[in-house]
Amino acid sequence: MDFQISNRIQTIVSMIDEFVEKELIPLEPEFLTRPFRDMLPVLREKQAMVKRMELWAPNFPKDCGGMGISLLEHGLVSEALGKSPLGHYVFWCQAPDAGNVEILHAHGTEEQKKRWLLPLVQGEIRSCFAMTEVDMPGSNPVMLETTAVKDGTDYVINGHKWYTSSADGAKFAITMAVTNPEAPKYQRASMIIVPTNTPGFNLVRNIPVMGHEGDDYFSHGEILFEGCRVPQENLLGVEGHGFVMAQERLGPGRIHHCMRWLGVCRRAFDLMCRRANTRVISPSGETLASRQIIQSWIAESAAELESARLLTLNSAWQIDNVGASAARDSISMIKFVVANTMGRIVDRALQVHGGLGMTDDTILAWFYRHERAARIYDGADEVHKTALAKRILKTYA
The missing domain is CATH 1.10.540.10 (Acyl-CoA dehydrogenase/oxidase, N-terminal domain)
Structure with missing residues (x-):
């Protein structure tokens, strides 16, 4: 390394x-x-x-x-x-x-790249990814009810999605749908580009999350596909390879999240330390920093943050050098380690701020509300722990 x-x-x-x-x-x-x-x-x-x-x-x-x-x-x-x-x-x-x-760059046709990829990278348009479904477990992308049935030269898509993040204002959705229902389970679904102005693509609502209904980029959309017809040329990659492509997308996606969470950790840690040094708690001028429990929280947070950071950078180095498949154990580790580290540090920082921490006068309450989902999306903690443990135990069998 x-x-x-x-x-x-x-x-x-x-x-x-x-x-x-x-x-x-x-x-x-x-x-x-x-x-x-x-x-x-x-x-x-x-x-x-x-x-x-x-x-x-x-x-x-x-x-x-x-x-x-x-x-x-x-x-x-x-x-x-x-x-x-x-x-x-x-x-x-x-x-x-x-x-x-990443998906368009790796699997898109030249026409798809010209129409969608280039303006997306330039910031001229936004996109969304419609995979998670209301009645299916989000941590298992082989379990999908949304279908895309061929009709002439088109696909007709029907299904119910939610947590289609940033759908509000997006120009297109990369949609996971079952195209080959009789195939083996890992070859049933495909990815299809669906322009959001297509009849039958219905943004039902922006889902309120922890009391906050986000809009535009900070939204989480509920989508209803009702006879949504798109040309078969909107298929991404090979039909039936949606699961494989999703894994290609989700692996680096998970580490991208972890990298961002480290920034959240660092910001919360900085705020906690500054608050501890400036909040006077006695007539003699003592601050929160003089209290042993606060010192303990700061020491634990510093150690946990540095550990999570090194684990994440090591995972990134492995992906760069040996590929995401070979680094999958590290990716599973960082997904739950960094998410929980962030939760603890944000919680401690909020506690150190007392009543101020509960308000939106600092960014901490926003972090507390919105980053709790880190332990759920892109695979719940329990799923990653179970998968990691099974792979480890297999080497000892």
């Missing part, structure tokens, strides 16, 4: 850190109190600044307009961006677009 970081990436990370601190964090009070769509004009200005700095789309391939940095390098970039909820969007490396770019 070699975690040597080039001078170029060190400079890039420093530039991003400064940008997030000066340009994005000051926007958070507005972000917490207004619809996201109302903020788009000012965010477009920030995105234009990022393009002028030549830091646009850091993890996307160069041949379609990105910077083309490695996964390990993106880990450092993503950690810096994750300190603010606005970071990944402004630098244009956000989910679900990042995963959709």
Whole structure:
């Protein structure tokens, strides 16, 4: 393993850190109190600044307009961006677009790339990924009820999806649907590009999450496909290979999340330490930092954060050098380790802030609400632990 970081990436990370601190964090009070769509004009200005700095789309391939940095390098970039909820969007490396770019780049036809990939990377459009279903377990992508039946030269799609994140405002959805119901279970589903203005693609609602109904990029859509007809040329890759392609997408996607969560951890840790040093709790001027329990929380958080960070960077290095399949044990580990580390650090930071932590006067309450889902999406903790344990035990059998 070699975690040597080039001078170029060190400079890039420093530039991003400064940008997030000066340009994005000051926007958070507005972000917490207004619809996201109302903020788009000012965010477009920030995105234009990022393009002028030549830091646009850091993890996307160069041949379609990105910077083309490695996964390990993106880990450092993503950690810096994750300190603010606005970071990944402004630098244009956000989910679900990042995963959709990877799928289109690897499996799209030249026409699909021209129509969807290039404008997506340039930030001219957004996309969404419709896989999770209301009545099926989201952690098992072979269990799908949505169907895509051939009719002439078209597919006719019927089904009910939810947690189609960022569907509100997206121009197209990459949709998982059963095309080959009689095939072996891993060869039944396909991925199909569905423009969101297609008749029969119905955005039923933006699902309220922890009391917050997000809009635009920060939405989680419930989608009803009712006789939704798209040409068969919208098929991505080979028919029946949807599960395989989903695994290609979800592996790097999970590590992208972990990298962002490290930024959340770092921001919460910084806020906790600053609060501990400045919150006076006695007439003699003692602060929270003088209390042993606070010191214990800070020491535990620092150790847990560094452990999670090194584990994530090691996983990124493995994917860069030996591939996602060979790194699947590490990917499973970081998914539940980093998610739980983030939960503990955010919780401690909120506790140190007392009543202030419960308000939206800091970003902590937002992190607490929205990042709880980290232990559920892209495979619940329990699924990753079980799969990892089975693979480990098999080596001892």
